[in-house]
Amino acid sequence: MGQAAEALDVQPAFLRSLDAAEVVQAHRSSGGHRRYSRRQLRLAARVRELFDSGMTLAAADRIVRLEDQLARSQAENQELRRRLGTRSGTDGRQEE
Secondary structure, three states, X not given: OHHHHHHHOOOHHHHHHHHHOOOOOOEEOOOOOEEOOHHHHHHHXXXXXXXXXXXXXXXXXXXXXXXXXXXHHHHHHHHHHHHHOXXXXXXXXXXX
């Protein structure tokens, strides 16, 4: 956890609060140490950015979850369009 906190320039207590609030839950090693994936670190960094801009932890969590959901939906949409052989133009209309 110390390395993750250092990489994000936060106190370990901030990461513990994210874990307790179930915003970013670390995996535990066999020794009980928290282990964060790169994705979790990116999410924690985004939460911190929002938190630092004045958002509550709950609001930052909701924003991050919605951003993540939107990114997944956009990727799925793009994959479906690729499979169908169409693509979306910049104005949102489909092109052949």
